[in-house]
Amino acid sequence: MQASQAEEELYFSALRAQLCQAETLSFCEVSLEGVQPQPRDCHGNVDRYVKLNPQYHAMRGWLVRDEYTVIAHSVIYDPQRRILCDITPLDFIPDITNPPRPQGKWHTMRFVQHRGTEKQFSVLRTRYPEYSYIRAEDFSTVT
DSSP states (O other): OOOOHHHHHHHHHHHHHTGGGOEEEEEOOOOBTTBOOOTTOHHHHHHHHHHHOTTSEEEEEEEEEETTEEEEEEEEEETTTTEEEEOSOOTTSOOOSSOOOOOSEEEEEEEEEOOSOHHHHHHHHHHOSEEEOOOGGGSOOOO
16 A cells, blocks of 8 residues: 555655764675676665675665755665665766776765665655755745
């Protein structure tokens, strides 16, 4: 059964309250049976990697673009190092044989973990690949 609009609004309201707890991600360069993860396929990249490496865990959640916008995203949890790893490269790296990879922080956006089921996240990310909170100043009052 799909969530109602009211349930989704409650979910995103609760998520917004957690934005201050967002975590910094590290970029982890990995290979998926000799194939590099692809930009703009974070969910597929993570699913394939975890299937090949069951000691890692898929973490679903939201990148925090700013205080008004979150983006559905998937990363892996490395239990040995106890860090969240973003394995999906950004798509602005030039398409060359050995592109330079950043060390440490991969991007400045932080990550808030999804609190719910895998199925719930799948529905939410399909409906809201990017979710923007409405700002009061976006509306002008007519008198």
